[in-house]
Amino acid sequence: MDLSSIINELGEDRSLYFNTVAPPIAQASNFAFDKVADMEKVFADEMSGYVYSRGRNPTIDILRKKLAALDGAEDCLVLNSGAAAIFAGVLPFVSSGDHIVSVKEPYSWARKLFDLILPRFGITTTYVDGGTVDSWKNATQDNTKFYYLESPNSWNYAIQPIGEVATFAKSRGIVTMIDNSYCTPLYQPVIGMGIDLAMQTATKYIGGHSDTLGGVLTGSHALIKKIFDTEFLAIGSGLQPFNAWLLLRGLRTLPLRLQRVEASTQTVLAFLQQHPRVKNLLFPFDPTFPQHELARKQMKAALGLITIELDVPDRESVVRFCEALKHILMAVSWGGHESLVIPKCAGIPAADFDVSNPEHRWVRLYVGLEEPDYLINDLKQAFDAI
Numbered sequence: 001m002d003l004s005s006i007i008n009e010l011g012e013d014r015s016l017y018f019n020t021v022a023p024p025i026a027q028a029s030n031f032a033f034d035k036v037a038d039m040e041k042v043f044a045d046e047m048s049g050y051v052y053s054r055g056r057n058p059t060i061d062i063l064r065k066k067l068a069a070l071d072g073a074e075d076c077l078v079l080n081s082g083a084a085a086i087f088a089g090v091l092p093f094v095s096s097g098d099h100i101v102s103v104k105e106p107y108s109w110a111r112k113l114f115d116l117i118l119p120r121f122g123i124t125t126t127y128v129d130g131g132t133v134d135s136w137k138n139a140t141q142d143n144t145k146f147y148y149l150e151s152p153n154s155w156n157y158a159i160q161p162i163g164e165v166a167t168f169a170k171s172r173g174i175v176t177m178i179d180n181s182y183c184t185p186l187y188q189p190v191i192g193m194g195i196d197l198a199m200q201t202a203t204k205y206i207g208g209h210s211d212t213l214g215g216v217l218t219g220s221h222a223l224i225k226k227i228f229d230t231e232f233l234a235i236g237s238g239l240q241p242f243n244a245w246l247l248l249r250g251l252r253t254l255p256l257r258l259q260r261v262e263a264s265t266q267t268v269l270a271f272l273q274q275h276p277r278v279k280n281l282l283f284p285f286d287p288t289f290p291q292h293e294l295a296r297k298q299m300k301a302a303l304g305l306i307t308i309e310l311d312v313p314d315r316e317s318v319v320r321f322c323e324a325l326k327h328i329l330m331a332v333s334w335g336g337h338e339s340l341v342i343p344k345c346a347g348i349p350a351a352d353f354d355v356s357n358p359e360h361r362w363v364r365l366y367v368g369l370e371e372p373d374y375l376i377n378d379l380k381q382a383f384d385a386i
Contacts (some may be wrong), residue, residue, distance in 0.1 A: 001065040001069055002184075007251055011065035021315045026058040037065075043247075045226050046379075054236050055228070066251060067206075071185040071198050071361045073218035075225070077232055078244065082181065082201030083109035084237040085215030089197050093171045094145050098124035101139045102148040103130040103160065107179060107207075110148065123323040130347060131291060133164040140172065151193070152295070154334075155307060155344070155364060157284045159291045162298055167192030175223075175360045181205075181335075187300040196223060203336025205304075208250040208257055212243045260369055262303040267372035268365070272308055277321075277383045279311035280358065296338055303335055303367075310361045310386075315353040318343050318361055324385035326369070327378045334366035341365050 001342045017024045031050040033039040042049040050056050050273070052372040060078055068076035086109060088089055094100060102114055104127040114125040134287065136147065147169050151160045162178065174319045177197040182189050183203050190198045202214030217227065232238060239247075269286070272278050284295035285302040310318055321329050327337060328339045344362035354360050367375065 002069075002286040003255060005173040006066055006069045007254065010069055010087060018044045020253055022064050023059060023245070025241050026053075027241050028057070029053055044231065047225055048162065052376060053241065054238055055233055055236075056262075057241050057244070059248075059347050060239055063239075063244045063248050063251070064114050067202075067216050068218050070239065071191045071218040072189055073222050074192045075196065076218045077224055077227060078202065078239040078247070079215040079232070080216070080239055080243075081106070081213045082179075082199065082203060082215040084235070085199050085201075085217050086110050087113060088177070088231040088235060088237060089177050089199055090118075090146060090148070094118070094123050096367050097349065098145040099141045099143045100121050100125040100126055100146045100148060101136055101144055102157065103150050103153070104128060105153065105155070106148060106150050107154070107156075110179070112148075116146075128167075129158075131158065131294075132365070133161055133168055135159075136165050142173070142342060144172070144174055145176055147176045149176065150176060151188075151301075152284055152302075154182060154305060155362070157282055157291075157295075157302075157305070157307070158288070159284065159294050159298075161294060162188075162190055163193045164380070166196075169196075170194065180303065181302075183299055184258070185352065186297065187303070189265040191218065193298070196220070200249050201335075204333060205254060205258065206248055206250055206335075208253065208336060210244070210333070210336035210338065214239055214243060214247050242319040258301075260301060261367060262301050264369075264372045264375070265303050265306065265367045266359060268367050268375055269306055271376045271379065272306060272365075275379075275383060277311050277386060279361075280309040282307040282309075306365045306367070307362050308365065309358045310363060311363060312355075312386060315345055315350060315354055315360070318345050321382050321386050322363060324382040325378055325379070328365070328375060328382075337369045339366055339368035339370055341369040 009069050030052050042051045046055045064076040074222050086293050126139045127260055128139045131365055149160050166176050176195050178190050178195050180198050181201045181204055197219040200216040202216050322341055322343050328341055331340045345360055
């Protein structure tokens with residue numbers, strides 16, 4: 001289906017709501033029935049209709065259809081955050097005694113799920129480098145039921161060979177799930193590569209305005225219904241109608257924003273590559289990136305995030321650089337209109353800072369929608385402050 005058709009038309013029957021160009025917000029908690037038989041039918045299968053907005057809602061359904069189509073998937077669920085999507089996407093497919101294989105250093109709340117919550121129910125996780133299919137094969141046990149991928153990672157941009165891992169998993173009956181927040185389906189169509197469940201944090205590029213949270217799960221109708229009927233309804237972490245409306249608004253400009261971010265990233269990257277205070281940088285499409293060839297093979301573009309290793313003698317210099325920025329904000333996340341930085345050392349106790357450890361001198365930059373020269377000038381004066 002054409003991208004413009006998905007974004008502007010799919011799921012929108014304007015004749016049902018006064019021909020408004022923007023879809024309405026169905027700000028309702030529950031829905032009325034004329035017939036007992038109709039209520040009985042929805043009670044038997046809550047995914048078949050509208051009964052309570054914890055399950056389905058008309059505004060959210062418009063968003064679901066669009067996001068499923070963008071991924072080339074049969075169906076979609078939208079949750080209150082990326083963390084909620086990870087939680088609801090994993091739990092229906094594992095039971096006590098099962099085993100999970102995950103990339104090492106996944107998103108922090110995925111790691112907490114694997115390390116703190118699931119072990120209480122007898123579910124274990126093995127972490128792998130994940131850069132080759134053999135690492136997944138070697139970690140797989142007879143009781144392995146789930147693979148968790150994150151490609152690229154949002155700090156060091158580690159990449160997995162998605163198609164190969166998905167093919168091997170299918171041969172063993174293992175469900176695969178990937179965090180595709182970095183690329184979005186526009187730049188990495190993971191469902192087409194054989195992945196069972198694609199996850200995105202809609203908070204980032206889909207929303208695009210840093211004003212709402214959201215998490216996306218797409219996959220086959222059978223898998224999505226399994227999630228809906230169990231963890232999704234039981235946890236009650238589905239998206240709210242107003243937030244769905246905000247994400248629909250953001251989706252209208254998604255391709256244009258990604259194009260702008262991609263172009264600006266290249267300009268800022270060229271500046272950083274030659275700056276003497278940048279000892280090293282990580283970016284998937286940089287020729288020095290260790291997995292550059294694989295990145296080019298399975299990603300249509302790399303954009304937005306650049307991790308720089310500052311050439312500085314101490315923690316204080318990293319702090320001075322970040323705090324000297326006047327226009328680039330210091331904050332978590334990415335994907336909004338505003339450019340951001342986050343220093344790795346903010347998550348490391350000052351007493352544990354080791355200047356010889358490159359990661360302790362990392363600063364992650366997100367390139368937003370501002371003019372590239374505006375950002376470069378801010379970076380220049382912050383480097384001068386070191």
